[in-house]
Amino acid sequence: MRLVVILSLLLSFVTIKADENVLDKYNSAITSYENKDFSTSLSLFLEIEETVEADADLYYNIGNSYFRLNQLGKAILYYKRCLRLDPLHKYADQNLKLAFSLRKDKQTESEDYFISETFEKLYKALPLNLLAISVIVTFIIMIVIINVIILKYRYRDKTHPVFFLIIIITILLLLSILSYIKWKDFHYSSEAVLIGDTAISYSGPGEDYTRLFTIHEGMVFIIEKENEEWIQIKLENGLGGWIKNTLAERVH
Amino acid sequence: MKKYCIVILLSLISSLIYAQIEVDAYVNKTKIGIQDTFEYVLEISGESGSNFKFDFPEFENFRNYGVSTSSSTSVSIVNGKMDRKTTTTYKATMRALKTGKLVIPPVSLKLKGKQYTTKAITMDVVDGSLAQVPPSAKQNNQSNQTGSNLISDNVFIQAEIDNKNPFRNQPVIVSYYLYTKLEISSIDFESEPAFNGFWKENMVIPNRFQYQSVNYNGQRFNRIFLRTISLIPIQAGKLEIPSFNLNVSVRTQARSFFDFGGTQNYNITGTPLQIKVNELPPNPPEGFNNAVGTYDLKSSISTQEMKVGDSFTYTLEISGTGNIEHMEIPVLPEINHLRFYDPEVKTEMKKAANKVTGEKIIKYLVVAQEEGDFEIPPLKFSYFDYNQKKYITKTTKSYPIKVLPGEQQAFVMTGISQKAIGIEGNDIAYIINKPDIKVRIVIFDTFYFWLTVVLGLFSIPVSILFANEKAKLISNEDYLRQKQAAKILKKYLDQAAKAAQRRDMEFYVLAQNGLSSYLADKMRIPRGSSTAELFRELKLYNDNEELSEKVINFFRKCDRIRFMPGDNSGESVEDDYKELRNLVVDINKLKKRGKK
Numbered sequence: 001m002r003l004v005v006i007l008s009l010l011l012s013f014v015t016i017k018a019d020e021n022v023l024d025k026y027n028s029a030i031t032s033y034e035n036k037d038f039s040t041s042l043s044l045f046l047e048i049e050e051t052v053e054a055d056a057d058l059y060y061n062i063g064n065s066y067f068r069l070n071q072l073g074k075a076i077l078y079y080k081r082c083l084r085l086d087p088l089h090k091y092a093d094q095n096l097k098l099a100f101s102l103r104k105d106k107q108t109e110s111e112d113y114f115i116s117e118t119f120e121k122l123y124k125a126l127p128l129n130l131l132a133i134s135v136i137v138t139f140i141i142m143i144v145i146i147n148v149i150i151l152k153y154r155y156r157d158k159t160h161p162v163f164f165l166i167i168i169i170t171i172l173l174l175l176s177i178l179s180y181i182k183w184k185d186f187h188y189s190s191e192a193v194l195i196g197d198t199a200i201s202y203s204g205p206g207e208d209y210t211r212l213f214t215i216h217e218g219m220v221f222i223i224e225k226e227n228e229e230w231i232q233i234k235l236e237n238g239l240g241g242w243i244k245n246t247l248a249e250r251v252h
Numbered sequence: 253m254k255k256y257c258i259v260i261l262l263s264l265i266s267s268l269i270y271a272q273i274e275v276d277a278y279v280n281k282t283k284i285g286i287q288d289t290f291e292y293v294l295e296i297s298g299e300s301g302s303n304f305k306f307d308f309p310e311f312e313n314f315r316n317y318g319v320s321t322s323s324s325t326s327v328s329i330v331n332g333k334m335d336r337k338t339t340t341t342y343k344a345t346m347r348a349l350k351t352g353k354l355v356i357p358p359v360s361l362k363l364k365g366k367q368y369t370t371k372a373i374t375m376d377v378v379d380g381s382l383a384q385v386p387p388s389a390k391q392n393n394q395s396n397q398t399g400s401n402l403i404s405d406n407v408f409i410q411a412e413i414d415n416k417n418p419f420r421n422q423p424v425i426v427s428y429y430l431y432t433k434l435e436i437s438s439i440d441f442e443s444e445p446a447f448n449g450f451w452k453e454n455m456v457i458p459n460r461f462q463y464q465s466v467n468y469n470g471q472r473f474n475r476i477f478l479r480t481i482s483l484i485p486i487q488a489g490k491l492e493i494p495s496f497n498l499n500v501s502v503r504t505q506a507r508s509f510f511d512f513g514g515t516q517n518y519n520i521t522g523t524p525l526q527i528k529v530n531e532l533p534p535n536p537p538e539g540f541n542n543a544v545g546t547y548d549l550k551s552s553i554s555t556q557e558m559k560v561g562d563s564f565t566y567t568l569e570i571s572g573t574g575n576i577e578h579m580e581i582p583v584l585p586e587i588n589h590l591r592f593y594d595p596e597v598k599t600e601m602k603k604a605a606n607k608v609t610g611e612k613i614i615k616y617l618v619v620a621q622e623e624g625d626f627e628i629p630p631l632k633f634s635y636f637d638y639n640q641k642k643y644i645t646k647t648t649k650s651y652p653i654k655v656l657p658g659e660q661q662a663f664v665m666t667g668i669s670q671k672a673i674g675i676e677g678n679d680i681a682y683i684i685n686k687p688d689i690k691v692r693i694v695i696f697d698t699f700y701f702w703l704t705v706v707l708g709l710f711s712i713p714v715s716i717l718f719a720n721e722k723a724k725l726i727s728n729e730d731y732l733r734q735k736q737a738a739k740i741l742k743k744y745l746d747q748a749a750k751a752a753q754r755r756d757m758e759f760y761v762l763a764q765n766g767l768s769s770y771l772a773d774k775m776r777i778p779r780g781s782s783t784a785e786l787f788r789e790l791k792l793y794n795d796n797e798e799l800s801e802k803v804i805n806f807f808r809k810c811d812r813i814r815f816m817p818g819d820n821s822g823e824s825v826e827d828d829y830k831e832l833r834n835l836v837v838d839i840n841k842l843k844k845r846g847k848k
Contacts, residue, residue: 030685057684064683091681098680132695136704145710147715154719183696 022048026058038068044054056086063092070171071216072252073249075099080193080220080251084186104216122123123178131179138172190218192233192248194219199248201241205230212241223250262714273298273363277370279356285381287403287519289317289347294359294370297339308342313354317345317517347519348377380404381518406433407502409478409495409522410468414606416527420488421544421575422638423608424527425455428478428496432775435503436461436476442497449491449529451484451578453601453608482608484575488531494523510717532636537645539632541582545574545608549633551648561801563619566592566628568648571611574635577601581614582633589622590653620655627652737773741766741836752829757813759825763832764810767803774839783807799838806835 029044042065049058063078079096082089145165153161198216202209205227215221215235224240225232231248234240273296280291294308295675308319325338348354356373407430414425430439457479466475478496485491501515505846532544550569558564568582577599584592593616601610620626627650634645695701725732744766751759771786772778775793787807790800809828 006274030683033683061683064680064787080651091684095680098678101678129695136695136701139705139708146712147848150712150715150719153724154723166788183694186694209504 018249029061033065033068036068038065041065042069044075054081054085055072056089056092057078059085060089060092060095063095067095070100071195072099073193076218076220077193077195077249077251079190084189084251087124099218103218105219123182126178126180128179131175131182135172135175135179138168138175142168142172152251187252189250189252190223191251192221192223192231193251194221194243194247196244196247199243201233201239201243203241205232205242209242213239221248223248255830273366273368275359275361275363275368277356277359277373279373279375283376283378283382284348284766285378285403286348286351287549289345289517289519290375292344292346292356294342294344295339296341296361296363296368297337298363308344309359311346311356312355313349314346315349317347319344327506330623338826345517347517348375351377351379353377403518404520407436407500407518407520409498409520411493411495411522411525413493413525413527416525417530418485418527419530419540419544419636419638420485420532421578421636423453423484423545423575425480425606426452426493426525427456427480427481428522429467429477430461430478430498431473431502432500433471433473433775436500436574437503438501439476440499442499442519444493445481445496447494449485449487451486451575452495453482453484453577454479455482455608456480470756480606484578485527485529488529490526490528493525493527495524497521517590533641533643536636537632537634537643539574539582539645540634540636540643541580542634543570543574543576543579543635544638545572545576545635546637546639547572547576547633547635547646549646549648551631551651552650553628553653556651557654557656558620560620560623563617566616566618568614568616568631568633569611570614570633571609573607573609574638576608576610576612579612579635581612582631584616584631585629587626587628589620590623590626590628591621593617593619620653623655623657624830625652730737733773733776737770738774738840741770743764744769745832745836747834749829755825757825759829760810760813763828764807764814767806767832767835770836771803771839782807783811787821796838799835803835803839806831 025044026050029041029048032038032041032044032169042062045058045062045065049062059078059082063082066072066078067075076096076099079092079099082092083096086092133208142165145161145168149158149161149165194215194217196217198214199219200214201212203212219235221229221233221235225236226245229245230242231245232240232242233248276297278293278295280293284290289773308316310316319339319342320343322339322343323340325336328335328337354375354377356375358370360367360369362368410429410431412427412429415422418424430436458477461476463474463476466473468475478498483493498520500520502518504514504516512558514668548569548571550571552569554565554567554568556564570576581595581597596615596617598615599610599611600613601608630650631648632645633648634643636642637644744762748759748762748766751762768783768786771790772781775789777785777789781789787800787804790803791797806828
């Protein structure tokens with residue numbers, strides 16, 4: 001029981017006592033939302049976002065406000081931000097799917113094989129902190145086993161402890177790799193959402209290049225390169241091109 | 253001049269290449285009857301060796317019965333110049349498919365890069381046949397009686413029907429006969445006509461055609477039975493039964509010594525029959541499933557006592573005359589705790605010449621799902637008897653069924669029709685009304701995470717050192733003693749200190765023993781060595797003569813006090829304890845003398 005409490009504490013976030021001012025703002029934002037005054041609630045939420053550090057629920061609420069104001073791109077952006085912080089945020093996932101279905105472009109995702117798809121789902125669903133705890137727990141188990149081998153098994157048959165050690169090291173390695181990828185993704189993700197109405201993609205950074213394709217609000221893509229005015233994007237289905245950087249906003 | 257020459261040369265060359273080819277198309281007669289066949293000939297003549305492929309075209313409204321190809325070559329010599337001419341003839345036997353003015357369209361073909369087109373031919377097609385009856389073997393004998401030379405009067409199809417006023421779903425039997433006065437060499441059925449508004453079933457199809465001499469309208473004919481079919485009208489009102497369409501080859505008689513006789517093809521169609529189908533009387537009784545005829549109903553059950561999970565068969569047998577093949581099977585009522593699977597239905601028809609009889613066997617597999625007494629209720633089966641012109645209902649027996657408890661329970665759920673929840677709209681989920689702002693800590697970015705990792709890693713060399721130390725202790729006795737020396741000394745010193753506090757003479761014993769043991773361990777000589785040995789070793793062990801002297805003096809002092817009690821008042825005990833402690837501190841500082 002105690003373990004569960006400790007784990008959940010570790011998994012969750014340290015609650016910072018927001019000052020009264022912020023709390024008041026938050027409450028009035030929610031009240032405006034409830035009264036269907038979405039533009040007021042949005043501006044209040046955005047003010048809170050400026051003063052407070054990242055919070056998944058706040059992002060979710062901002063996403064909802066944008067959605068109500070028919071700004072699909074921004075809504076998708078904020079749902080993505082929410083899910084970045086809390087991959088298990090059920091409502092954000094649900095709303096994101098709905099928002100995706102309302103886009104003009106059908107985003108065809110690259111067809112994956114079953115195994116990689118399952119792996120990806122698992123990867124997306126695992127929160128970074130859970131991974132961190134798994135890594136540290138496995139690490140401690142590994143250290144304990146190593147120490148036990150050194151201290152207690154000096155003159156004894158080491159087959160069993162070494163066997164366990166190998167298993168633990170393997171698990172630790174896998175978890176570490178996964179954690180590293182996830183951590184890198186968390187901090188250095190180049191995912192972005194198209195917030196402009198439409199964007200024309202060119203083969204180079206400039207309008208005099210060949211026109212490649214047109215995408216519409218809410219499209220999700222990866223930013224590969226960036227210069228002062230243009231960004232090189234890559235869609236999930238592999239299409240790539242340059243669009244104006246004012247049209248897109250990074251998730252992170 | 254040059255120009256003329258070129259023109260002449262060119263025209264000569266072109267005439268050499270093209271001039272001789274001619275394409276022509278014609279028929280043997282333009283006014284025909286719809287039953288008559290005619291010949292269509294396409295003739296291509298030209299240079300010898302004209303070799304080309306040509307697919308004979310299909311013409312709309314005409315039917316092609318086959319094309320024969322022949323080729324002939326003629327050679328003529330005019331003014332010493334030899335002309336060779338090859339003529340290829342395509343001869344098609346055709347028949348018109350409808351009456352009126354029909355046009356055989358022009359045929360276009362490409363020969364040696366040039367397009368040739370024939371003229372269109374207009375055919376005048378009338379009903380019946382214009383062909384003269386050929387002098388046939390049979391006809392010769394009867395020519396006086398026939399009075400008609402038209403083919404349609406000599407060969408025709410007659411259909412006989414058993415009932416021109418049937419009820420809906422009552423089968424009617426139609427037999428087709430071919431009447432002929434001519435000698436028939438072969439009969440071919442053309443495409444099957446469409447029996448609209450009927451279920452059609454072939455009843456009798458003869459293996460070979462048999463002639464039967466009959467009198468028809470005062471004339472003698474040979475009658476050939478073609479086939480019998482049963483038709484079940486599926487709608488009420490006036491319906492038309494179409495006739496079959498036959499291709500008949502009539503053998504012609506040899507007219508002269510050189511004529512061996514031959515065959516001539518005719519197409520013969522009978523006149524359709526008109527029937528009026530009556531609607532069944534209104535208000536059919538319960539259990540009526542479109543069965544029309546006379547039927548018998550039987551039912552049986554394989555067992556009436558069983559265990560839960562066992563199955564039995566419930567059989568219905570309907571036999572009789574009527575539309576047995578096309579009627580629907582009776583519907584069983586739902587019985588709780590007995591599961592009826594979809595029945596196996598077997599229909600067997602007895603093909604008789606003049607009526608449709610047969611039987612339908614319906615077998616239900618039933619699984620008993622729960623124990624108890626049940627009953628398969630009597631089942632009603634109603635049909636319309638067209639002879640009595642009324643509905644008749646027959647009822648099966650009811651069967652009581654006893655289901656005993658069985659070993660295994662049958663887990664067959666009785667189906668309840670369920671429907672998925674219909675989605676009526678789509679919207680985002682509601683906002684989260686929980687104003688606590690949380691800042692997420694990324695554990696990987698925290699100091700404590702990495703501290704734990706570093707500490708964990710650091711513990712490995714520590715425990716290695718520790719383990720090595722332990723191993724040294726176990727393997728080296730001297731080292732162990734040296735390590736223990738301090739402990740022993742401490743023990744003695746503690747006791748000595750207590751004794752000193754009590755100003756007890758016991759102090760000197762403890763001090764001497766402790767110090768000697770400590771020195772022995774320290775110098776790795778056996779414990780309990782004599783004092784003299786100890787002194788000698790002590791002098792060997794170190795360079796500090798002064799300290800050695802002090803130790804020796806302390807030992808001597810101890811001996812003196814121990815063996816001459818009363819000499820000491822005990823005042824000096826505390827001083828001596830202080831001296832002992834100084835000594836121990838000094839001994840501890842002693843370094844082993846370098847190797848000798």
